[in-house]
Amino acid sequence: MFSIQRLEPRDHQEVRELSRSLGRHSAPEFFDAGACLLAAKDANGALIGWAKAQWWEPEDPIAPDGYYLCGVEVHAAWQGRGVATALGLARLRWIAQRAKTAWCVVNARNTASLALQRSLGFTLMARASGFGTVEFTGAEGVLLRRHVEDLAPGSGMENDE
Template sequence: MYFTIRPARPADVHGILTADIAAGRTSPADAERFAAGISAAVADPARLVVVAEAHDDANAEGGTGVVGWAKTHHWDYADGPAPAGHYLGGVTVRPEFRRKGLAAQLTEARLHWMWERVEFAWYVVNAHNEASLALHRRWGFREVARGARFHTVAFDGGEGVLLSAARPQA
């Protein structure tokens, strides 16, 4: 089995929603609101939404549909210690496709896109999310600040971490 990572198209919104529900990140009751938000992100030229499709030898052309996805955010204003800029959003992978390197591939694709545009990539995460923190270290993400909230991301009952990584030098 192999995976392709590509920019999302409007036709992928249903597959993204299905993957998010399968991963337990969105409830069916929130499906309409979620789909509207993803549609807006896919259409926004200041953002990137990427999808992962799985392929095997018997299904090399069409793939299995969306098995994972990730997005970026662009903030055109600072919010406390969180500057304006391009931020990595969350990564979602269907449970049956986890532990295959998809989160890293989805992150790599978004960072490549961001670093074609800006010198620094930003990212916020719950301070207790060790898996995510470890994943992002490979691209040089370093802690900038801690807080209960950055931009629209609130960390109820926890602490968030604001991190940044510089574009690699050629």
């Protein structure tokens, strides 16, 4: 059992530790304060995952300005248990309060992320070696889109998980 809540500054050290355990280097102290910053916590209040979504202006001829899902990490022991999906749905609901479309950029080799985005209803819009400031050295990236009107408040779907 886990819950989704706002990521607070007191969670930053746990985010850094989780990220390091996954071989990554997330720096939550630099996350945009206006972004959707979420924490997944177990029944004891320990951080088991985090995610963010934010407005991005990629200055790219293909990728549009908009709200993007732009980071998710889940503790290895909790992977495959719905944490990333719950964090994704919560971020999509947040975006639905602000826009009609959500975007995501993913490395085409990241099959786990692509499967997650497909399960959340994203569809392929474009492939490129980079979008905005995101470059895929030695790989290709994909630009994904999902319309989020069905998750907007009052749609009848906003609490459906």
